Amino acid sequence: MLRTLLTSLTLALGLVASTASAAEPTNAPLPSREERLDRLARLWGQVRYRHPYLAYKDIDWDAALVAAIPRVEEAKDKAAYAAAVQDMLDVLRDPATRILRPDEQQESAQKTPAAPVRELRSWEAKDVLVLDLRAVKTPANLSTLRNKPEELSPDISKAKAVIVDLRARGVEDRTAWSMHEVIGNVIPLLLSQELQVPGERSVYHSGYRPQTRPTASGYSTSLLTTAGELISPKGDGKARPVIFLLDDKSYADPRILTMKALGMAQIITEGRLDDGAAVQQTQVELGAGLKAAVRLSELGMPMRADAVLPKRARSEGKDDTLQKALELARKPAKKAKTREFDLPPARWQADQKYEDMLYPKREYRLLALFRLWNVIQLFYPYKHLLDRDWDGALLTFLPKFDKAKDAAEYALAVAEMSALIQDGHTSLRGHPELEKRGLAGLPAPFELMEVEGKAVVVNIQDEAAAPGLARGQVVETIDGKPLAERLETLRPYVTASHSVHLRHKLLARALAGPEGSQATVGVRDATGQLKQVRFTRSLKSLQKPPQGEAWRMLGDNVGYVDLTRLQVSEVEAMFAKLKNTRALVLDMRGYPNGTAWAIAPYLNTRKARYAAVFERNVISAVSEEEANGRFKFFQELPKANVPLYNGRTVMLIDERAISQSEHSGLFFEAANGTTFIGSPSAGANGDITDLVLPGGISMIFTGHDVRHVDGRQLQRMGLRPQVFVRPTVAGIQSGKDEVLDKALEFLKASGSPAVAGDSFR
Known part of the structure; x- marks a missing residue:
């Protein structure tokens, strides 16, 4: 939210986000071609998924990247590199998203000249009060403005005009933060009427919204607006000229900008100040000592000054900025106007698939690489479970996408990169070369x-x-x-x-x-x-509908239910027939038909409320992916007015049990402690979503981190059987079901049900 000057203090408070790794010196050498593309990809992704303009404006951000790639590669020096990146950012028409000048970077902030700090309260031309908020570096002044700001009221009442000095060049970080902190206590003393400050708006991704599939599972993209603030006058209510002095290191408080927009104040800047000074930003390291600032929020108010003076060249000498303020102070106070600050609504725009580009041009192949990397980097909830570091995948796969000589090599590069994700849900479709190689298309019968x-x-x-x-x-x-x-x-x-x-x-x-x-x-x-x-x-x-009964009676008063066949409409009849059995075998060696929601109420002898823990990545203006911003919730077990089944239940599992199969297991485990028998399930659960790439490729991946209700990991582990058993070739050939046989043997055994970690062999 604050400018670079405040970074060290505000990072701890979550007000400024940064994708920067270790800062590079300004004289750092030009990165290699591959490194420049790597950093361009990261910058492009930050804008694509976090800049508010992309949520409602018609901006072809893909085309901007495609145009920038060759120029970034061909850059021979820092200036050419910076110009190529800046031209890409210029497509946004946003002065707050740009390459930072050397003097805007944090390390140079303390070396810039500043006007001498005055007393907190002083007078010019006898009747113009100057409030120099830089004086908060003195503990007594800071205490006054924090705890007793009303002590300023007598002087404000005597003044015909008030000048508030918020220039931040050369000011220490702590002092700059204190200035921001106390300005909210000063503004009410200057108002002649209520001030309605609009809220700040930013992009909010709750998981990754599917590109080609129905929007479900809570994955959404929206523009989130914070509540505005209504400030009432606390002074004498008299209208008088109010002039704020800012410079290119100042934080332009939205309350100040609202006063300016409503004709209740004037602004003078020392050096040009864009509205990046009033919104949240992140910084992206580009190498060669270059950084790019990216807007993360918007206010809907332009950053316009009544006067813009040159930046100070030295500390001493005449204070032209103050003199200009005194000139404005002699003019009558402007009458406040009513003004709305409405911004256009969000408009969902799916990514382009470029289906006709089966063999995309080189720049579009790199677009595919950049998009795939950024989506997984920001949104994949299980990235921490990967065996290989996803961060390095950009440089690793750059040559494969770059040098792919035909449609087949391009499609295989996408497939190979997708294989790093280690997610049983992950699959590709949409490209003929994938079907030719069995990587997409129909399975055997x-x-x-x-x-x-x-x-x-x-x-x-x-x-x-x-x-x-x-x-x-x-x-x-x-x-x-x-x-x-x-x-x-x-x-x-x-x-x-x-x-x-x-x-x-x-x-x-x-x-x-x-x-x-x-x-x-x-x-x-x-x-x-x-x-x-x-x-x-x-x-x-x-x-073709499966053959055989969905349920039947076995020996020893045990019921058997094939969950791959059972339909939701059959659940009530199944329990009616099997209600008096002493145990049920629930066969989940395959995929179910959404029956867990109907079955769970019959099994909930524990009166459990929750079935599983869900988390999905949240990407917003104040939540860096590296900080693991997550939306977490406990999924409730479904309820229904049905009779409880009090017999024991076991569930047969193996690697064919995936996703909803495993989630059924979580339901039954929470409801009555169902025992799992067989071998570990697939270990891939969490509501799929998908991204699209040039060539019409769609890639499915898991969008939620789902865990057992007690927090145990499921992904990459699967449901773990308390009773382990695998079939044998001889058993299958002779028509035996050795996993079912082991379940029946287990149910005959005396004692209480096995618990997690038990082994019955």
Whole structure:
């Protein structure tokens, strides 16, 4: 909020944000071409996601970057580099967002000449009162203005005009902060009528708003306006000329600007002052001793002075600024006017996908890199769990995006970078080269799972689309080549939350392809026979309803519910049929149909209120991503007037349980302490969102950090089974369900339900 002069004090109070790392000396050498692009990307992202103009104005910020990239690369010296960046910023038409001059940087603030400090109260021309707020460096003056500002009232009442000196050149940081602190106590003594100060407006991102998907899950972008302030007069109420003296180091208080806008005060500046002096800003280090200031908020009032005088060249000598103020003080006070300070409303604008650019020009490939990096840097809630430092990914992937020689290499560069995210939700779609390589497109009409190191068929969605395929067969080849070779080819471009789920995703991607395409797998059955099975990929296969009952009775009065089949409309009937069972097996080895919300009220014997803890990144004017600005809430368990089920419940899980599957587990765990049996789930939960890139690419990623209700980590760990068991190849081939068998064995055992960390083998 304050200028560079106040940075050291106000950072602790959250009033100034800065993306700067260690400050560089002004004589630092010109960064390398790659380093300049790295810093340009960071600056571009700060403007894109935090500058208020981009939330409602028609500004082609992509085009500004595309135009700037070659000039930044070609810059041979500091001046050319600064000019290239400034030209990009000029597209905003915002004087508060610009390359800072050397004299505006903090290290030079104490070396600038300043007018001599006067007494707190002094008189000019007998009837003009000068209040020099720089005198607050004296403890007695500071105490007066903090605790007894009314002591100024007698002098103000005698004055025909009042000059308030707020010039900050050469003033120590602490004194400058104190001036800002006490001006609010002085202004009411100068008013002749109520002063309505407008609120300050800034961009507020609550998570990352999806670009192509329905806006849900609370992710939103808005313009947040703080409440305005109504200030009542506390003096004699007499209208008199009031002149504020500022300089290019001063903080232009919104209350002062409002007085000026309403004709209740005049402003004289010593050196030009833009409205960056009145709003929140952040600074971005560019190297070579250059910094850029970026506006983070707006007031809707222009920063206009009644007179602008040159900056002081020396401390001593005639005070021309004060003399100019005395000249204005002799003029009659202007009558206050009524004025509105309305700003245009926010207007959501999704990013351009540039779908026709399957092989984007070089500058647009770099735009893709910059956009992808910034979105994850600012909005990905699990960045702290990544194995590799995301901050360095910009420089690492710059050559890959820069030198991609065709559409395939470009798409693969995007895929490889996305693989750093280590999120089971992360996937790509929208580019034909991704489909050709199985990185997007439709899965096979059957499912593989790694069992004992082999790719085993565990489920067939559409037998007609894969004639001759049987459960328990081991896939060894794909289109005549070893499956292992295909998996290694895909490995750099596929990501997941942990190694087991990564293997599962790789198996799925190895079989994926475009709609209507065919492939041949070489499978070996239980007898050791190898045969070839040709299958067809189609959306129709995926939409085919699953076969079999959603629930049934097992032996020993135990009920079984297949949550991958059960529909919300069937929950009531299911509990009616199974209400007298002594236990339920909830099979969650796959994906559910939104039934957890209907099931949880039946299971909530603990009378639990909450099911999970949610957090999402918040990006705003006062919340730096590095400070982990988060919106946190506890998700309540759904309530319903239904009979409680008092039997025991176990939930079967493995790496096929992801997202809503895992969230169902959180519900049931909180409701009645459901026991998990099997192997860890996928470890990817938290309501997806997506970003878009040139070439029509859409990338999905997790937008919420979701935890167990007691705060335990779920992401990258999954639901952890209290009873660990994996199927075997022989068991699958013989038609056994060894995970279900272990659950039934567990339920027969005596004693209380297992708790987290128990092992029943």
